[in-house]
Amino acid sequence: MVTNFLIYGLVNSAILMLSAIGFSLTFGLSGVANFAHGALYLTAGFTAWMLINYLGLSPLVAMLLTVVLIGILGALIYRFILMPVRGIILSEVISTYALGVAMIEFFRWKGFVSFDFSLPPFMKGGIDILGVTIDYQRLIIIGIALIIAIFLWYFTHYTNTGLALRGMAQDEYTALSIGIESDWAAMLSLGLGAALAAVAAAAILPLGIISINMGYDIFLIALAVSVLGGLESTLGLFLGSLIIGYAMVIASTYLGPQWGQVVYLSAIVIVLAIKPSGLFGKYKELEERV
Amino acid sequence: MRTSISHRKERIDRGIKVRSDDIFVLASMRDLLYVTLPKAIVILALLIFPLLKDVVGMYWENVLVSTLVIILLALSWDMLASAGLVSLGQAFFFGVGSYIAGYLSYRFGWSPLFTIPTATLVGAIISTLFLFPVLRLRGIYFGLITFALPLLLSRLIEATKVLGGTEGMSALPPLPGITGKLYLLIFVVFLTLFAFRRLVSSDYGLVFQGIRDNDRAVIAAGFNIQWYKAQAVFLAALPATFAGAFVTHHFQFVGIPAFAQDYSILPLTAVVVGGAGTFIGGALGAVILMPLSEVLREFGSLRVVIYSLLLLIFAIGLPEGVFKYVKRKYTQIERLTTMEEVKHD
Amino acid sequence: MIEPIIKVSNLCKSFGGTKATNEVSFELKPGEALGIIGPNGSGKSTLINLISGFVKPDKGEILFKGKNIAGSAPHKTVNLGIARSFQMSRPFYNMSVYKNLIIPISSPRARKSRGGKYGDLDEAAIHLLEEVGFERDSQVPYKEAGALPHGYLKRLELARCLALEPDIVILDELFSGMSMSEIASVVPLLERIKNEGKTLIMVEHRLTELFKIIDKVIVLNFGMKIAEGLPRDVMTQDAVTSAYLGSEVKTGA
Numbered sequence: 001m002v003t004n005f006l007i008y009g010l011v012n013s014a015i016l017m018l019s020a021i022g023f024s025l026t027f028g029l030s031g032v033a034n035f036a037h038g039a040l041y042l043t044a045g046f047t048a049w050m051l052i053n054y055l056g057l058s059p060l061v062a063m064l065l066t067v068v069l070i071g072i073l074g075a076l077i078y079r080f081i082l083m084p085v086r087g088i089i090l091s092e093v094i095s096t097y098a099l100g101v102a103m104i105e106f107f108r109w110k111g112f113v114s115f116d117f118s119l120p121p122f123m124k125g126g127i128d129i130l131g132v133t134i135d136y137q138r139l140i141i142i143g144i145a146l147i148i149a150i151f152l153w154y155f156t157h158y159t160n161t162g163l164a165l166r167g168m169a170q171d172e173y174t175a176l177s178i179g180i181e182s183d184w185a186a187m188l189s190l191g192l193g194a195a196l197a198a199v200a201a202a203a204i205l206p207l208g209i210i211s212i213n214m215g216y217d218i219f220l221i222a223l224a225v226s227v228l229g230g231l232e233s234t235l236g237l238f239l240g241s242l243i244i245g246y247a248m249v250i251a252s253t254y255l256g257p258q259w260g261q262v263v264y265l266s267a268i269v270i271v272l273a274i275k276p277s278g279l280f281g282k283y284k285e286l287e288e289r290v
Numbered sequence: 291m292r293t294s295i296s297h298r299k300e301r302i303d304r305g306i307k308v309r310s311d312d313i314f315v316l317a318s319m320r321d322l323l324y325v326t327l328p329k330a331i332v333i334l335a336l337l338i339f340p341l342l343k344d345v346v347g348m349y350w351e352n353v354l355v356s357t358l359v360i361i362l363l364a365l366s367w368d369m370l371a372s373a374g375l376v377s378l379g380q381a382f383f384f385g386v387g388s389y390i391a392g393y394l395s396y397r398f399g400w401s402p403l404f405t406i407p408t409a410t411l412v413g414a415i416i417s418t419l420f421l422f423p424v425l426r427l428r429g430i431y432f433g434l435i436t437f438a439l440p441l442l443l444s445r446l447i448e449a450t451k452v453l454g455g456t457e458g459m460s461a462l463p464p465l466p467g468i469t470g471k472l473y474l475l476i477f478v479v480f481l482t483l484f485a486f487r488r489l490v491s492s493d494y495g496l497v498f499q500g501i502r503d504n505d506r507a508v509i510a511a512g513f514n515i516q517w518y519k520a521q522a523v524f525l526a527a528l529p530a531t532f533a534g535a536f537v538t539h540h541f542q543f544v545g546i547p548a549f550a551q552d553y554s555i556l557p558l559t560a561v562v563v564g565g566a567g568t569f570i571g572g573a574l575g576a577v578i579l580m581p582l583s584e585v586l587r588e589f590g591s592l593r594v595v596i597y598s599l600l601l602l603i604f605a606i607g608l609p610e611g612v613f614k615y616v617k618r619k620y621t622q623i624e625r626l627t628t629m630e631e632v633k634h635d
Numbered sequence: 636m637i638e639p640i641i642k643v644s645n646l647c648k649s650f651g652g653t654k655a656t657n658e659v660s661f662e663l664k665p666g667e668a669l670g671i672i673g674p675n676g677s678g679k680s681t682l683i684n685l686i687s688g689f690v691k692p693d694k695g696e697i698l699f700k701g702k703n704i705a706g707s708a709p710h711k712t713v714n715l716g717i718a719r720s721f722q723m724s725r726p727f728y729n730m731s732v733y734k735n736l737i738i739p740i741s742s743p744r745a746r747k748s749r750g751g752k753y754g755d756l757d758e759a760a761i762h763l764l765e766e767v768g769f770e771r772d773s774q775v776p777y778k779e780a781g782a783l784p785h786g787y788l789k790r791l792e793l794a795r796c797l798a799l800e801p802d803i804v805i806l807d808e809l810f811s812g813m814s815m816s817e818i819a820s821v822v823p824l825l826e827r828i829k830n831e832g833k834t835l836i837m838v839e840h841r842l843t844e845l846f847k848i849i850d851k852v853i854v855l856n857f858g859m860k861i862a863e864g865l866p867r868d869v870m871t872q873d874a875v876t877s878a879y880l881g882s883e884v885k886t887g888a
Contacts, residue, residue, distance in 0.1 A: 033430060084606050090376050093433050094562060094605045097378060101555065102598035109591035220441065223434065258449040265442035272435045273423035493737055493756055496730070500738045503727045510687075510721070512713035512742035512799060 013245025022196030038219030074194025104215035230278030364572030374502030379436030387534030392544030413531030458545020565611020646695035718801035728781035
């Protein structure tokens with residue numbers, strides 16, 4: 001029973017982390033809270049579905065193509081929607097919020113609601129670990145989550161592009177004065193964030209059907225994990241996912257299925273009220289306090 | 291030496307605007323009408339409409355109520371925005387007001403005459419307390435928390451089944467007088483509009499604007515901005531919690547739909563379309579959007595798609611909003627003037 | 636023996652791994668004028684931020700009129716009597732110039748000195764603008780602050796500080812970006828502030844102009860105070876010249 005709990009908690013945490021990582025990256029690197037993050041996740045799911053079912057592509061190819069396409073979509077969103085209003089927080093927030101709602105409700109209107117909409121898992125079947133049966137897809141999710149986390153940590157700490165992006169995030173004036181182009185950096189961080197949302201969709205959606213409300217839920221999950229863990233911190237993301245992941249499993253098991261949502265929604269409100277920089281958020285604290 | 295003629299756009303005030311800008315407006319009927327007619331038409335229309343219900347039907351009466359409710363939420367939003375606070379969850383205030391009124395009449399049998407004022411005031415206090423911790427931060431955090439709060443509260447009510455759970459509380463006492471309550475609503479709208487406009491342009495409101503433009507300078511002037519923002523939140527919450535309490539008694543029901551996203555997105559769209567920062571803009575936006583929304587009701591989710599697209603387009607394309615644009619056209623003319631450039635060989 | 640109006644003891648602040656302020660101590664008597672100088676990055680602005688409350692120190696004390704204000708919230712230090720200007724002075728762009736002053740004039744401290752009354756704030760604002768060199772009858776006070784030329788913005792910043800009726804005025808690089816004549820026209824104003832008994836602290840790079848106003852100077856380098864005293868004494872010290880020039884060059888004093 002306990003091992004069951006431990007393992008499924010871990011799976012849930014991995015799901016949360018994957019869902020959040022794109023949003024956290026974008027917010028941390030460009031200061032843009034992408035309210036359309038969930039919508040991008042959903043769009044990725046449907047795009048992959050359409051590629052598989054209408055164009056007959058193999059799942060692997062479809063998913064890879066989706067990641068690229070959605071990444072490009074993210075960059076375009078910056079270029080055509082955010083760039084004109086860059087700096088005006090009000091308009092940035094409103095425009096991604098409006099876009100997100102428009103995209104999600106568009107799918108609902110078009111009738112993408114039924115059991116037919118699902119993505120195939122990477123590998124069928126399961127395996128026994130410590131007496132708990134767990135399907136391969138869930139293990140793969142954990143694997144992908146870890147790989148991406150490590151890759152991103154490396155990218156933002158050791159590669160030139162990554163460091164440049166971090167530089168921008170910490171001090172835009174200085175970074176601008178040494179020649180890092182703010183708009184390219186922002187486009188890149190949005191594209192990356194969107195691509196990661198697509199990766200998450202490809203890995204997680206095979207667990208069930210693509211439900212339209214995921215568009216909103218994924219965004220809220222991403223927000224909860226990012227806020228709890230703190231921005232600009234991969235470790236924070238990691239721990240935030242673990243804490244919320246296990247808390248959700250406990251809540252749904254002992255209190256009831258709707259309580260899972262209550263957990264991450266409360267996390268947002270509570271963390272913002274008490275320690276808005278989260279567990280490990282560093283640089284934003286100065287900005288926040290004043 | 292060559293002279294070439296090029297053109298540039300210039301904007302100048304219309305003659306009639308200049309003439310009617312001071313006391314001498316009283317001398318000319320035409321100038322007087324220019325100044326007062328727009329406002330007069332709106333006020334008259336609003337005053338007469340409730341009386342037309344026999345002509346126009348209950349359905350459009352309900353549209354009027356919805357429009358006025360959204361206007362109140364939009365005015366509330368604009369007040370928050372004038373202090374630099376972006377609310378993505380007007381539904382939070384609305385729902386709090388709704389539930390307090392509903393609970394007081396369901397559990398204690400209070401009449402609307404008592405529940406509505408109580409819910410308005412207590413709701414505003416509670417909302418401010420909920421939001422207080424976030425007020426020491428920049429504006430975007432306020433947006434995030436207001437976004438999450440209505441969702442959290444609705445899921446919480448669903449999960450704990452308190453306050454009626456998913457079924458809500460029904461068979462609540464109605465507001466006395468069908469026409470009377472419409473006039474009450476109209477009165478509150480005018481009161482809010484007038485009060486907020488005066489407040490923001492007063493010296494007290496200047497502090498709010500200062501916080502919006504440059505909060506560091508306001509801190510450096512010795513103001514505790516968390517406390518001032520709290521005052522802005524409290525004042526802004528009042529019309530919104532009132533709207534919630536009113537609707538509870540109008541429909542004689544309160545339930546989870548009180549926290550519906552519509553109550554957040556509609557006023558936001560109204561303000562962005564109509565023009566933020568002017569208060570009247572939000573009202574204008576609501577008047578345009580709400581009837582439109584009714585017409586689109588049969589299209590289901592497409593309605594929301596259209597709204598959000600409108601919101602997007604206006605946020606990026608016409609950020610000043612319709613009201614400022616129309617006002618500009620009403621008071622100024624644009625024309626091409628010629629400039630002579632003298633070029634020396 | 637007059638009590639110092641401000642006494643900073645062993646103030647420390649680190650950001651990440653860097654010590655921006657490293658055991659800085661000094662004191663000022665009421666009415667003294669202090670200059671804080673040092674090469675870029677020596678921690679001058681951080682010191683100002685620590686005194687005015689915009690940054691919390693890690694260690695150390697700041698006694699203002701006997702009370703320790705280290706770590707106080709910035710609006711509280713203002714209300715106790717410390718006013719500071721900002722290096723990158725940003726006015727309220729969308730408001731007219733005189734309205735920019737309404738906010739500091741209506742601050743709790745300024746209100747208290749008027750006996751709690753609001754009074755005619757507009758008139759007080761225009762009057763204050765006159766004092767810092769705006770001509771009363773010109774249209775300038777009614778124009779949008781965003782349209783002001785640089786020299787006037789600095790004067791506005793100064794007016795903002797004075798509106799708070801402070802005991803200590805801290806000016807963060809007031810002279811930066813000003814021409815010689817602009818500085819010359821502002822100096823009498825600073826003299827008047829001193830004559831009114833206010834304590835002045837100025838962070839500056841324009842040393843020649845600064846030394847004409849202040850009584851003593853402290854030099855910071857890498858967050859530490861490396862010298863303190865009269866300008867002519869301090870500027871001949873080896874530590875100071877090498878801090879500025881980065882090598883062992885002696886100035887012929």
